[in-house]
Every structure is written in structure tokens, then in C-alpha cells.
Amino acid sequence: MSATETIARLSRRQVAWRAAQDILDGWYVNLGIGLPTLAANFVPADREVVFHSENGLLGVGPYPKPGEENPDLINATKEFVTLLPGASVFKHSDSFTIIRGGHLDLAMLGAFEVSKDGDLANWTTEDLRFPPGVGGAMDLAVGAKRIWILMEHTTRKGESKIRNACGYPLTAAGVVTRIYTDLAVIDVTPDGLLVRDMAEGLTPDALQALTEAPLSFAADVKVLTAPAVE
Amino acid sequence: MSATETIARLSRRQVAWRAAQDILDGWYVNLGIGLPTLAANFVPADREVVFHSENGLLGVGPYPKPGEENPDLINATKEFVTLLPGASVFKHSDSFTIIRGGHLDLAMLGAFEVSKDGDLANWTTEDLRFPPGVGGAMDLAVGAKRIWILMEHTTRKGESKIRNACGYPLTAAGVVTRIYTDLAVIDVTPDGLLVRDMAEGLTPDALQALTEAPLSFAADVKVLTAPAVE
Amino acid sequence: MIDKRIPTLEEAVAGIEDGSTILAAGFGAAGVPTQLIHALLDQGARDLTVVSNNAGSGRDGLAALIAAGRVKRIVCSYPRTSGSVVFEEFYARGEIELELVPQGTMSERMRCAAAGLGGFYSPVSVGTKLAEGKEVREIDGRIYVLEMPLQGDVALIHAAKADRWGNLTYTLSSRNFAPDMAMAARLTIVQTEEMVELGDLDPDHIVTPGIFVDRLVHVGKNA
Amino acid sequence: MIDKRIPTLEEAVAGIEDGSTILAAGFGAAGVPTQLIHALLDQGARDLTVVSNNAGSGRDGLAALIAAGRVKRIVCSYPRTSGSVVFEEFYARGEIELELVPQGTMSERMRCAAAGLGGFYSPVSVGTKLAEGKEVREIDGRIYVLEMPLQGDVALIHAAKADRWGNLTYTLSSRNFAPDMAMAARLTIVQTEEMVELGDLDPDHIVTPGIFVDRLVHVGKNA
Numbered sequence: 077m078s079a080t081e082t083i084a085r086l087s088r089r090q091v092a093w094r095a096a097q098d099i100l101d102g103w104y105v106n107l108g109i110g111l112p113t114l115a116a117n118f119v120p121a122d123r124e125v126v127f128h129s130e131n132g133l134l135g136v137g138p139y140p141k142p143g144e145e146n147p148d149l150i151n152a153t154k155e156f157v158t159l160l161p162g163a164s165v166f167k168h169s170d171s172f173t174i175i176r177g178g179h180l181d182l183a184m185l186g187a188f189e190v191s192k193d194g195d196l197a198n199w200t201t202e203d204l205r206f207p208p209g210v211g212g213a214m215d216l217a218v219g220a221k222r223i224w225i226l227m228e229h230t231t232r233k234g235e236s237k238i239r240n241a242c243g244y245p246l247t248a249a250g251v252v253t254r255i256y257t258d259l260a261v262i263d264v265t266p267d268g269l270l271v272r273d274m275a276e277g278l279t280p281d282a283l284q285a286l287t288e289a290p291l292s293f294a295a296d297v298k299v300l301t302a303p304a305v306e
Numbered sequence: 307m308s309a310t311e312t313i314a315r316l317s318r319r320q321v322a323w324r325a326a327q328d329i330l331d332g333w334y335v336n337l338g339i340g341l342p343t344l345a346a347n348f349v350p351a352d353r354e355v356v357f358h359s360e361n362g363l364l365g366v367g368p369y370p371k372p373g374e375e376n377p378d379l380i381n382a383t384k385e386f387v388t389l390l391p392g393a394s395v396f397k398h399s400d401s402f403t404i405i406r407g408g409h410l411d412l413a414m415l416g417a418f419e420v421s422k423d424g425d426l427a428n429w430t431t432e433d434l435r436f437p438p439g440v441g442g443a444m445d446l447a448v449g450a451k452r453i454w455i456l457m458e459h460t461t462r463k464g465e466s467k468i469r470n471a472c473g474y475p476l477t478a479a480g481v482v483t484r485i486y487t488d489l490a491v492i493d494v495t496p497d498g499l500l501v502r503d504m505a506e507g508l509t510p511d512a513l514q515a516l517t518e519a520p521l522s523f524a525a526d527v528k529v530l531t532a533p534a535v536e
Numbered sequence: 537m538i539d540k541r542i543p544t545l546e547e548a549v550a551g552i553e554d555g556s557t558i559l560a561a562g563f564g565a566a567g568v569p570t571q572l573i574h575a576l577l578d579q580g581a582r583d584l585t586v587v588s589n590n591a592g593s594g595r596d597g598l599a600a601l602i603a604a605g606r607v608k609r610i611v612c613s614y615p616r617t618s619g620s621v622v623f624e625e626f627y628a629r630g631e632i633e634l635e636l637v638p639q640g641t642m643s644e645r646m647r648c649a650a651a652g653l654g655g656f657y658s659p660v661s662v663g664t665k666l667a668e669g670k671e672v673r674e675i676d677g678r679i680y681v682l683e684m685p686l687q688g689d690v691a692l693i694h695a696a697k698a699d700r701w702g703n704l705t706y707t708l709s710s711r712n713f714a715p716d717m718a719m720a721a722r723l724t725i726v727q728t729e730e731m732v733e734l735g736d737l738d739p740d741h742i743v744t745p746g747i748f749v750d751r752l753v754h755v756g757k758n759a
Numbered sequence: 760m761i762d763k764r765i766p767t768l769e770e771a772v773a774g775i776e777d778g779s780t781i782l783a784a785g786f787g788a789a790g791v792p793t794q795l796i797h798a799l800l801d802q803g804a805r806d807l808t809v810v811s812n813n814a815g816s817g818r819d820g821l822a823a824l825i826a827a828g829r830v831k832r833i834v835c836s837y838p839r840t841s842g843s844v845v846f847e848e849f850y851a852r853g854e855i856e857l858e859l860v861p862q863g864t865m866s867e868r869m870r871c872a873a874a875g876l877g878g879f880y881s882p883v884s885v886g887t888k889l890a891e892g893k894e895v896r897e898i899d900g901r902i903y904v905l906e907m908p909l910q911g912d913v914a915l916i917h918a919a920k921a922d923r924w925g926n927l928t929y930t931l932s933s934r935n936f937a938p939d940m941a942m943a944a945r946l947t948i949v950q951t952e953e954m955v956e957l958g959d960l961d962p963d964h965i966v967t968p969g970i971f972v973d974r975l976v977h978v979g980k981n982a
Contacts, residue, residue, distance in 0.1 A: 102538045104747050124538045126701070126747070130862060131786040131935045134745050135701075147788065148930040154787035154840070161735025162538075162701040164742040165931055167938040167966070168786075169651075169870045172863030173719060176652035176883060179747050200888075207814075207850045208859055209837040210889065215863035218882045219652055249886045332761045334970050354761045356924070356970065360639060361563040361712045364968050365924075377566065378707040384564035384617070391958025392761075392924040394965040395708055397715040397743070398563075399647045399874075402640030403942060406660060406875035409970050430665075437591075437627045438636055439614040440666065445640035448659045449875055479663045644874070651867070654896070654903040657877030673877070675907075680877035684898075708963065740931065741964050 084276040086258045088228075090302035093118040094273075095184060095226050095256040099125055103181035104134070104174075106216055108198075109153050111226045112184035118305065126162075128180060130212040132171040135163025152212065175212065175219040183220035185213070187227045187252075189242045192289035194252035194264040196223065197244035217248035229257035229286060236288035238262070238269065259283060260300060268292060273300040314506035316488045318458075320532035323348040324503075325414060325456050325486040329355055333411035334364070334404075336446055338428075339383050341456045342414035348535060356392075358410060360442040362401045365393025382442065405442065405449040413450035415443070417457045417482075419472045422519035424482035424494040426453065427474035447478035459487035459516060466518035468492070468499065489513060490530060498522060503530035540702040540752040541731065545575035548725050548753040552581045552690055559646065559688035559717035560588040560598060567710035569692040570597045571755045572727050576692070577601055587611040587646070587688060589639065589713060593619035602626055611686070613639035636666060641683055643716045649685035650719035650748075658683050691721035695744070698728035699735075702749025703742045711743065718748045727755040763925045763975040764954065768798035771948050771976040775804045775913055782869065782911035782940035783811040783821060790933035792915040794978045795950050796820045799915070800827060810834040810869070810911060812862065812936060816842035825849055834909070836862035859889060864906055866939045872908035873942035873971075881906050914944035918967070921951035922958075925972025926965045934966065941971045950978040 086094060092114035099105060099115070101123040107113045116138075119125050127136040130152040137158040140146070145156035166174075174180060187198040196217050200208045217223060230236055238255065255262040260283055261273035271293045274283055280293050316324060322344035329335060329345070331353040337343045346368075349355050357366040360382040367388040370376070375386035396404075404410060417428040426447050430438045447453060460466055468485065485492040490513055491503035501523045504513055510523050542548045549572060552558075558576070562568030577600055584607050591610050592599030599622040601607055607626075615623055615634060626632040637645070638660045648656055657680035661667040671682040693714045695704040704726060706714055718724045731754045765771045772795060775781075781799070785791030800823055807830050814833050815821030822845040824830055830849075838846055838857060849855040860868070861883045871879055880903035884890040894905040916937045918927040927949060929937055941947045954977045 126538070128747075129932075131789070131932050133932055134747055135739070146931070148790075148933045150787045150789050150932050152786075159739055159931070161733075162699060162703060162746065163739045164703055164737075164745040165739045165934055166742075166745060167934055168866040168936045169863075169939045172866060173647070173651040174745075174747060176863055176867075176881070177650050177719070178652055179719075205851075207838045207847065207857055209839045210859055210861055211837040212862040214861040214883045214887065214889065218885070219863075246887050356761070358970075359709075361566070361709050363709055363962075364970055365962070376708065378710045380564045380566050380709050382563075389708075389962055391956075392922060392926060392969065393962045394926055394960075394968040395711055395962045396965075396968060397711055398643040398713045399640075399716045402643060403870070403874040404968075404970060406640055406644075406658070407873050407942070408875055409942075435628075437615045437624065437634055439616045440636055440638055441614040442639040444638040444660045444664065444666065448662070449640075476664045644876075648879070652882060653867075654880030654882065654898040654901065656871070656879040659875060659877065675877040678877065705963070711963075740928070740934075740966075743963075 082277040086275065086300065086302055089114055089305045091226055091256050091258055093302045093305045094261065094300065095224060099123065099182065104128055104179065106175065106180050106183045106220065108185040110186050112186060113153065115184055128174060130171055132166050132168055133159065133163065135160045172215055175215045178219060178221060180220040182222045182224060183216040184224045184226055185216060187225045187237065188244045189237050189239050190225050190252050190255055191239055191242050192269055194250045195242050196225065196247045196252050197242040199247045200245050202245060213247050217251045222253045223251045224254045224256060225252050226256045229259040236286060239288045259286065270294055271297055273298045275300045312507040316505065316530065316532055319344055319535045321456055321486050321488055323532045323535045324491065324530065325454060329353065329412065334358055334409065336405065336410050336413045336450065338413065338415040340416050342416060343383065345414055358404060360401055362396050362398055363389065363393065365390045402445055405445045408449060408451060410450040412452045412454060413446040414454045414456060415446060417455045417467065418474045419467050419469050420455050420482050420485055421469055421472050422499055424480045425472050426455065426477045426482050427472040429477045430475050432475065443477050447481045452483045453481045454484045454486065455482050456486045459489040466516060469518045489516065500524055501527055503528045505530045539700045540749055541700055542751045542753050545571055545753055546578065548572065548751050549575040549579045552576060552579055554581050555583045556581060556689040557585040557587065559691040559721050560586055561693050561712065561714040561717050563589050563709065563712035567694050567706065567712050567714055568597055569694040569727050572692040572725055573597045573601060577604060582606050583608045585609040585611065587686065589613055589642065590617050591615035591620050591623035593617055595622065599623065602632065607632060609633040609635065611635040611637060613637055613642055638666060643713060645683055645686035646716045646720035649687035653685065655682050655684045686720065688717065688721035689723065691717040691724040693718050693724060693726040695726050695728040697730045697732050697737060698726060698752050699732050699737055701734060702726065702746030702752055703737050704744035704749065705737060705741060706743055715744050718744045724749050725751045727753050729755065729757045762923045763972055764923055765974045765976050768794055768976055769801065771795065771974050772798045772802045775799060775802055777805045779804060779912040780808040780810065782914040782944050783809055784916045784935065784937040784940050786812050786932065786935035790917050790929065790935050790937055791820060792917040792950050793820045795915040795948060796824060800824055805829050806831045808832040808834065810909065812836055812865065813840050814838035814843050814846035816840055818845065822846065825855065830855060832856040832858065834858040834860055836860055836865055861889060866936060868906055868909035869939045869943035872910035876908065878905050878907045909943065911940065911944035912946065914940040914947040916941050916947060916949040918949050918951040920953045920955050920960060921949060921975050922955050922960055924957060925949065925969030925975055926960050927967035927972065928960060928964060929966055938967050941967045947972050948974045950976050952978065952980045
């Protein structure tokens, strides 16, 4: 049994669960495609959170039951959704007034890479086989009050996704405020990256070895844990 | 009996009537305070015209009957109004998207002065006893597809209000397309002012004598007439 | 739980600081947040900049705030109306500053701030006294002036119906500046004629989504 | 009399010229004016620039227009979706130009054109590849790029209800780009699920006022 096998790495759903615990009651939140979208399922039940969708919705609820899909009611990922009581609908330019104007408390996004300064690269890997797409990534990145990134700590090849500088094209510079990975929760501060939570079985040196950008560690680093979630 | 006494000058209401005859079926029209507002009464009954009000209304109808005023329903002049079937309400920035964006077929405005090039002065006489006010005058002047001015041909002192250059501060340069006065209907063309209608009892020379800016005359100048209107 | 309802007008305007920029909705007498303005009068904040289409009428509302010497500066398009006697007195004595703005530029500048934009090029006022000192630029053969965002510290809004999330509807011409102002302030305070249950407002009919509203006080119909 | 109703889809799209810029509403499958796009396919205009959030899906609608070789250039934020096979083929062969625009910049540029403005400063895309070649400017300590208006020759819109003046309502997320696009085109053509009598729509609930609509065709619910 190698050293890495003893690390209590979170699953993708557990990363979403962990991030969801930090969403506060009353926040207005936009969830990016993929991992972030899962977080909606794990917000503690006593907190009322209003989810925003770029195509012009506030108050997005859970997925509809099979057979109850409404073709006029989809989210930005083009999935059928429902609306909660208190939901509202608005035109696209108003939806991005909400985003760009700093009215969202939080956007939770995925990323290819984040730099030590909070630079974000999440819109293109410049794979020339496919046309590029940007969607609302750049708007959300500069607009929301907080940008939290949910991603794997390393690529499939084991390379750090938290870097001194992003290698992929930037989405926006200096915008990320927190990173949730399968190994750690890390704040982006004016003094650099500060580890708040770290997976069991990791030492600071071991986490640093998996991370290109320099890390510092909070005095009270907590153990990164999440229940088994489906 | 002097020569001027034989001129069949239109009354203020007749000027409004005359201008109203040129509003075409289906037009979207904004009417300025005062003389232009009167024109709404005189649009031929077989034409459907949609009146716009700056505070956020399309489809403004006649004044309400006494006792039927709705405090939530006023026009830009702060008068109680009614709405016609087909009316719509929108926020202020959308109302000025309609104005500034060139969506109105016509704005009918009053003026202190108009120049031979269609410059308009209608927002301040720089009377220092009072604070200046501009309202929507500058927005309408640059925004509507056509700017028609309704005014007396001369001041109370007999000075021409149609001038080589405006003496009062400009509202906008080169925007007026037509002028209706108590003496004439005049188009502002790239070649200068072209008289279309002229009051009975006037000769071209007599009208020019009352007008500072140089006039030319259409081949078929018509007699400026209006019925007795109340 | 999201509950923006505040029991009293006094609490609704608590904390408004001296020197604040107040966006005051209303056009003519329609949609004027009169109770909130009177609560602000009682609250005591001074040296205010007020953004409002008109500069008050009669002796109530905005006129009362001006009469109490609390308004340092007013940003408006049409200060002089039939009843604007208080403003005119203060203006004549040089006791209030006036920034005169074309009416459409007023709401567009507020929307610009609300939308996180840095400014916009407008054809309105080009070549006039109101464009003096503004950057001028030709784009595609037309001349524009650069207009800057107008952000409020506080917006005071009158709504027809509201729910506890702060979703709002308005009645007819009482809508006017309210949606633009509600979006453009750091703190948006609403007085509402009617308070309804969450879910009572049709999502397609809500004009101001609750995200733009911070505090909500029920004042009833004859507000 | 104002009557914007047109009997057939064919007449609704008559006169659209080669080289036109077409604003095509819809986000995902919601609010897509599919019948109008098919009518445009039959109508024959070529060398089109299409502004749409996505670049078509499957073989219908926008994908069919691209497949027929009629789209020279597409302005969009997210051309690649699960079903964007036709676009991807044309893009790979260099047979269609792509102008990639951040999603919020797309609707804001259309609104800018609709509102008669010359351009605006946006913080979005600053320091990225999508800002290359754009003017950059610091305002109040923040960096912005200058974005220009995006005007359409034609907008194709799907509405829920319409009256003969062209007043429109939409259902839920089918609203999306429609109100912005309807305002931003010289010729706005609407397909509607339901045609109602003048006066049936509550003035407070109308989303697109008829002034922005030129032609209206009734297509029914399963549009």
C-alpha cells in the first residue's frame, strides 16, 4: 500500500458537498456546469439559498419528476428544472446585469487551472479540433462577489491544477477567492494561498508536493471530510 | 386696417390641428408639453396612432372623466390620463431606449427657436431667476425619426423664431425636420427651409419679412387652413 | 430564511449615513416613496445627494427634506415644476447644488452602474451646454459624449406588491424609475402597498427580482 | 389601423436580403423561433450573419440553415453543444466564421444598439484572448474594454402571446434573448403560440411593447 493510497481523497460529489456547507443562508448563487451544479443538492436544509441561471431565472429548484418536464423551463445547462415559490424570470440583459453588476453573492465554477494570484482559466484548452466556447464564464468570473472553484487538485496525469501562473488562456485575472479540491480547501488571500482544510493522510509537505503554487497553512487547519453522499 | 390684420393666422389649437393631419396611421408619437399635446385631440379618427409618454407608457388615451382619475396613471406632463386597449408599461430606462434608439416615428415639440439648419433651442432661455430644467427634451431631439416643431412664428415682440442660428442654448443640432407655425408649414431640407403651406393673406415676401432665415417656396405652396377647433 | 420585511419605517431607514447618495423613485406624484422620505427626515442623515427626476413639490416629501437643509446636492432632469417652491428658494440662495442631467441619461447612468459597466457613449446633449467638459468621440460617423455610471448608496422605492424575498410589482406609471433605481443602489429600501405570500407573484410578472431589494416595509395602499 | 398579423410564415420572412444580420432568439430549445428559421431556409437569403447564443443542434432550425450553406458567420457565446454537429463540420472545414462573444456582452451589445448608444465599457474579458484588439481603459481604478453596439437587420422571435399591435409575453425561460433581440433589429418578426385580442394583455405584464415588433405570425403551441 503506497503513501498516496492512504490519503482520504474526496469523491466529486463530496467536494460539492463540502463546498455547499459554506453557502450561507440568504445567498444568491450561480452554479457552473458540472461539479458545481451538484452542490445545489447539499445545501443544509435550514438555509434558504436562491439559485440563479444565466438564461434569466432566480429561484431555480430541483429537477422535475419524470413526465413533469416543462419545455419552457430549462437552466443554463439546458436541463429541465423547476422553480421555487419566490422565483422570478427576466430577460437576458437583465440576467447579466445581475451577474456583471456584482449582485450575486457567489459563483461556484469549475476550472482547468487557478493561479496563486487567483487567476482563473476555465474556458478553453485550445484544443484546435473543436471550436472554442465561452458562455457566461467571463461574465461570472468578474461579476460575482465571491468566486469559488471546485475541481480536482491535479490532472489525470498528476499535474497540479493550482499553479504559479495559468498555462491555459485566462478567463479573468485575480478573481478566485477560494478553491475546493478533493484534497484541500484553500483561500486565495493577498498574501497567497492559505490552506484551511486538508484531507486526512496528508502532511503539509505532501500537499505542497502535489501543488505547484506555494501554500501556507492556517494555524488551525481542519481535516477535509464529507459524509458518503450520493 | 393694416396689412398684417388681413393675414389668416392660425390659433394655437389650429396649429395643433394642422400638424395632427400629417400624423400617419400606425405611427408611434411623443407629444411635448403645451401646444404639441393638443395635437392628440385632432388626429383623424380613421388613423390608429400610439402615443408614448416618457415616464414609461405606450398607448396613452384621452384624459379621464372627472372622478375617474387614477393616481397611478399620469403622463410626462403629470396629468391624469387613461390607457387604450393595447397599451403597455415599462421602466424608465426602457422608455428612453424607445426614444434614444430611434423607435419613435415622430416627436412633436415646442421651441424657442429653430435655425435654418434644423438646430433646436427649446430647453432654456437662461433666465437666471429660475433653475434650468431639461427633462427629456435632448433625448427626444436626437432620438425620434422625425422632429416636428409647433410654435408661434414670431415672439410677442414680433421677432422671428426661425433664425439663421439659434441665440438660445441648443437642445440639439440639425434635428428638426418640419416646422408648423401660425403662419406656415416649413420643411427643413438639406437645401434649406422650404415653405409648404402659407397663411392666406401672406405673400412669399411678406412671410420672408417675418422670418430671419432665408426661405424658399415649394412650386405648389398650399394655403394654410384649419377648421375652427375647440 | 430570507425575510426582508422590516416592522417599522424607522428601522427600514436605520443606518443611512451623512453624505449618502439617495436614489428617490417617483415621477410626478406616482410611485413616490413618501413615507420612506419622511422616515429619512426623522432619521437625521445630512449632506445628502438626492437623485430624482424632480426636485420636490409642495412642502411634503423631498421638499420637506430640502426645507430641513438636509440636501446638499440634487441630480435631476427637471427641478422646476409648478410646486417646486422650496427647491427654488434654496437654489436662489445658493444653498443647494444642482446637477442637471437629460432625463434618459439619468436612468441610463443608473442602469450602467447596476450592470457593472464603466460608462457609455450617448448621442444626447452633444454640442450643448450639458456636454461641456465631457469627453466627445466620433463612432461610425456619429458624435457621442461619454457618460459615467451613477451609483446610489441607498434607493427608496414604492411598490404595489412585494413578497418576503423582496420580489416587486408596480402599478402602471408608478413603475417609472423604481426598477432602475432598485438595481443601482448598495442598499435598496422598499415601501409596499401590499405584502403577499411567497409564490403569490407570477414569476413572469415580477418586475424587480428580490435580489435587488434589501429591506421591505408595509405601508398600505394610501401611501 | 395597426395590424401586424401576417397570414403565412412565407410572407412573414419575405424580403430578407442576402448578407443580412439575423438575431435568432432562444437558449437551448426554449424560445427558439423554429418555424421562422425554416421559413427563412425556404426563403433563400444567403451570406447571413447569425447572432445566437448557440450554433444549432441536431439537423433542424439553425443547424439546417448552416447545413444549407447559408450562414457565412455566426456571433455566439457557446457554439459547441452536445448536438452541434453541423456547425462543427462547417467550422472544421473553414466554411463558417465564428465571432466568439462572452454571453452577457452579447445581449448588452444588442441592448446598446437598441438604446441608440455608441458603445460601452465592460470589465468582462479584460486581459483575455477575447479582448485582443479592443480598446482598454482604466476608469475609477478598474480596467474595462470598449464594446460596440450589435445591430440586427432582422430579429426572429418566439412569443407565448401577442396582440395585433405586436405586444408580446413569453413563458418562463423561453423569454431569454427575445426582448433584447426584438429591440435591436430593424425588422422584428415574431411567431406566436397564441394570438389574443387587443386589450387582453395586462399593460403591466407586457414584456415586449409592440413598438419593437413589425410582423407577427400565429404558429400555435407546439411550435
